Amino acid sequence: METENWKAHWIWASGTASNNNVYVEARKAFDVTMPLIRATIRISANQSYKLYINGVEVGRGPTPADLSWISFDTYDVADYLQKGTNAIAITAHNFGKEMVVTDQLQGPGGVICQLDLYDTNSSQGNEVRTIVSGPDWKCRRSQRWRSEVSRLHLWGGYRELFDVSKEDGWEQTDYDDSSWPLAEAVAAAEQPDSPWPRLVSREIPFLQETLVHPVSVISAEPYTGAILAPEAALSKQDRGNAEFVMMDASQPGSIPQITYDFGAEVVGYTELEVYAEEGGVLQLFYGESLELALMDTFLLRKGKNKLSPFGRRAFRYMKVAVMATPVPLQIQSLQFRFVHYPFVDGGMFRCSDNRLNQIWETGRYTTIVNSQNHFEDCPYREGALWVADSVVMAKVVYQIIKDPALVRKSLLQAARIQNEDGSIPGTGPQRNKFLLPDFCAHWLFGIWEYYTYSKDTAFLQEISPYVTKLAGWFVDQEDESGLFAAADRAGWWCFIDWSDDIERKDRVTAISCFYYKFLITAALLAEELGERERGVGYRQKADKVRRSIRTLLQAAGTTVYADCLTDNGLSSSITAQTNFAAAWSGIMDEAEVVAFVQDYYLPDQLPPIRGAFFYHIVLETLFRYRFAEEAIRLIRDYWGAMLDRGATTWWETFDMSLPFVTTPSPYLGHTPTYLQDSIPVSLCHGWGASPTYLLSRELLGVNVSEIGVEGVTLQPTLVKGIEWAEGIVPTKAGEIRAEWKQGEDGRVRYQALLPIGLAWKALGLADLSVVTDEEGIHVTGII
Numbered sequence: 001m002e003t004e005n006w007k008a009h010w011i012w013a014s015g016t017a018s019n020n021n022v023y024v025e026a027r028k029a030f031d032v033t034m035p036l037i038r039a040t041i042r043i044s045a046n047q048s049y050k051l052y053i054n055g056v057e058v059g060r061g062p063t064p065a066d067l068s069w070i071s072f073d074t075y076d077v078a079d080y081l082q083k084g085t086n087a088i089a090i091t092a093h094n095f096g097k098e099m100v101v102t103d104q105l106q107g108p109g110g111v112i113c114q115l116d117l118y119d120t121n122s123s124q125g126n127e128v129r130t131i132v133s134g135p136d137w138k139c140r141r142s143q144r145w146r147s148e149v150s151r152l153h154l155w156g157g158y159r160e161l162f163d164v165s166k167e168d169g170w171e172q173t174d175y176d177d178s179s180w181p182l183a184e185a186v187a188a189a190e191q192p193d194s195p196w197p198r199l200v201s202r203e204i205p206f207l208q209e210t211l212v213h214p215v216s217v218i219s220a221e222p223y224t225g226a227i228l229a230p231e232a233a234l235s236k237q238d239r240g241n242a243e244f245v246m247m248d249a250s251q252p253g254s255i256p257q258i259t260y261d262f263g264a265e266v267v268g269y270t271e272l273e274v275y276a277e278e279g280g281v282l283q284l285f286y287g288e289s290l291e292l293a294l295m296d297t298f299l300l301r302k303g304k305n306k307l308s309p310f311g312r313r314a315f316r317y318m319k320v321a322v323m324a325t326p327v328p329l330q331i332q333s334l335q336f337r338f339v340h341y342p343f344v345d346g347g348m349f350r351c352s353d354n355r356l357n358q359i360w361e362t363g364r365y366t367t368i369v370n371s372q373n374h375f376e377d378c379p380y381r382e383g384a385l386w387v388a389d390s391v392v393m394a395k396v397v398y399q400i401i402k403d404p405a406l407v408r409k410s411l412l413q414a415a416r417i418q419n420e421d422g423s424i425p426g427t428g429p430q431r432n433k434f435l436l437p438d439f440c441a442h443w444l445f446g447i448w449e450y451y452t453y454s455k456d457t458a459f460l461q462e463i464s465p466y467v468t469k470l471a472g473w474f475v476d477q478e479d480e481s482g483l484f485a486a487a488d489r490a491g492w493w494c495f496i497d498w499s500d501d502i503e504r505k506d507r508v509t510a511i512s513c514f515y516y517k518f519l520i521t522a523a524l525l526a527e528e529l530g531e532r533e534r535g536v537g538y539r540q541k542a543d544k545v546r547r548s549i550r551t552l553l554q555a556a557g558t559t560v561y562a563d564c565l566t567d568n569g570l571s572s573s574i575t576a577q578t579n580f581a582a583a584w585s586g587i588m589d590e591a592e593v594v595a596f597v598q599d600y601y602l603p604d605q606l607p608p609i610r611g612a613f614f615y616h617i618v619l620e621t622l623f624r625y626r627f628a629e630e631a632i633r634l635i636r637d638y639w640g641a642m643l644d645r646g647a648t649t650w651w652e653t654f655d656m657s658l659p660f661v662t663t664p665s666p667y668l669g670h671t672p673t674y675l676q677d678s679i680p681v682s683l684c685h686g687w688g689a690s691p692t693y694l695l696s697r698e699l700l701g702v703n704v705s706e707i708g709v710e711g712v713t714l715q716p717t718l719v720k721g722i723e724w725a726e727g728i729v730p731t732k733a734g735e736i737r738a739e740w741k742q743g744e745d746g747r748v749r750y751q752a753l754l755p756i757g758l759a760w761k762a763l764g765l766a767d768l769s770v771v772t773d774e775e776g777i778h779v780t781g782i783i
Helices: 353-371 386-402 407-417 435-453 458-476 511-526 532-554 575-586 590-601 617-626 626-644 691-698
Strands: 009-012 022-032 036-046 048-053 055-062 070-076 084-094 110-119 128-132 138-141 160-163 184-188 199-200 208-212 216-222 226-228 243-249 255-277 280-287 293-302 303-307 313-323 329-340 348-351 564-566 712-714 724-731 734-742 750-753 760-762 766-771 776-782
Touching: 009 348, 022 110, 036 048, 036 055, 036 084, 036 407, 036 575, 110 564, 184 353, 208 255, 243 255, 243 313, 255 280, 255 293, 255 353, 280 511, 293 303, 313 329, 348 691, 353 386, 353 626, 353 691, 386 407, 386 435, 386 691, 386 724, 407 435, 407 458, 435 458, 435 511, 458 511, 511 532, 511 575, 564 750, 575 590, 575 617, 617 691, 691 724, 712 750
Parallel strands: 070 199, 160 293, 712 760
Antiparallel strands: 009 110, 009 184, 022 084, 022 138, 036 070, 036 110, 048 055, 048 084, 110 128, 208 329, 216 255, 226 243, 243 329, 255 303, 255 313, 255 329, 280 293, 280 313, 348 724, 724 734, 734 750, 750 776, 766 776
């Protein structure tokens, strides 16, 4: 925080505090008389802003955060300023007080802005002049957006109804704002009794922006109007000689409409340039599938219109529809500003099985799309920071990207909303009522995995008090035997997997299994920090929990586990999820895991798993216990079946047994929310990306998950039917290049090139040879 340097106030449009869906426009004109060597502006808003200086857009933000940890952005704006009169202009939006299912979009409207100017006479870096938001700024409720609009859905905000004729150039330097009302000062910066008591500087880079165009036209339906050259909205190489799209809705009641396919999910901001000689209405519909929903309506003015919704959109398909155009309009430009975290130097994977290559790439792309200002479970429905989803995507990042900053931030944001009792909400980034006991454990698993990858000791020290408090919460949930009790209590969501097959009553086996793994992980963390006694205590508790699980929760006469235990006895329900939780967590010994997989899982003796999330636990277990062929078959069959049905990003849930013509939908199944039409189904869910990190880690055999503490492990896995594999795994030290191939003699030769200075070990390689030269460390061997 820069408390001593904040002089600005949070401001808002007077008289709008009790209103929902408020857009405000704030501005301040000022003179610059001296030559500047530096000018920085800090800005934040609840919930979002777009900043202009002298009519030029500077940026938008901030990163979503809890009200107690509000984030601000900093821009170097010296090049935007001019000698003489200048103007800061800000559009900001606040959702209001309506219900959001995940309890996000909280708090009153506010925007804060501070411009610090430095000239050649600035001493010791002190600013010579500061322009700060306050009651002397002008601020009005925008008339461009109509407030009488409906919600997109119960997880998000509102549709936009935008009247282009209300644009009056207010962002420009020479605009006359003398008739505007003064801003209302809501609170000074960083005051303890403020709705926003803390301001935190942006912790990650600004998002990468890429302009993209639709890749094809799905349909162009005149509906008693007319359409010419719909392909003109495609990229230059795809549009041919067409210059612009023409849409004619001059017949009463006509609604010509064009549906475009962007090829895969994109997230960001739509931008159109439309020439409407006599005005009209243009609407934009979006969808991850062809079930499209109206989100944006523009009332066009006569002449040129530059259109861009304020809100972020996530979709694969977009439909453009027009109404009431006395004269045909021209769409002169249609593009989309695709945004995501600015990952660089991505990895690569290829093998002789092209289906696996497609699966790897789809998981990579899904992770990129869901990597925004935090890891998002799904960008279309909610864009929330669900803990377990982010842990899966972090595993992908470690294997394909060398930058874990987004992992760090996402884990910290979950810690910052820790409940008073020590539990961690299952979602975020704002405080909420969602308590998923298994997600509390997954959060710690993510903490440890981040540390073993990064060896970020400062992070470990910062996070340690939150871990200690969470461990205390887990202890408070124990019964006399040490099992996690009453996991089904009111107000909690005992998740495990999104499945109705698991019986979740009282002492739920999977939760106690995760609790055992939590204690082992907490012990490792304590020991790493030199807290040996605390680590011993966690291990002693873990031993007790494991003994109780094996004694009390095992189905009679078997080595597998029932779903739960109540005062009425052991459940008769036995599921794959419960037993893979026991295997993955270390409750089962190796022989028991092998027996479970061979006798129960592979012969399909248990209800099938229908969601991609839990499969990361299944696949990790199969690879660990040498069921690699079965793991690869599962990847090919389950994720490949999604590809066969048209997936370009991974779906939230998917039931392979349903008819091929169906895909996830409230009306077609594949989801526990089947026929609940108020709940949008996600077709871009990061929790399903596990094959991407596992193919690089297990099949290629380059495991960097513990590169921070143990170094790289080279351990390729041979699978029948795969003749070769190659790939790149980026690290901070440089790229690791690896490949293996079966020769004519039947022997499989492996080679890897590692950066000099990188710690490594090789497992399962015969005839090992190591040569170091200027290129790096050359490792070869026979698998």
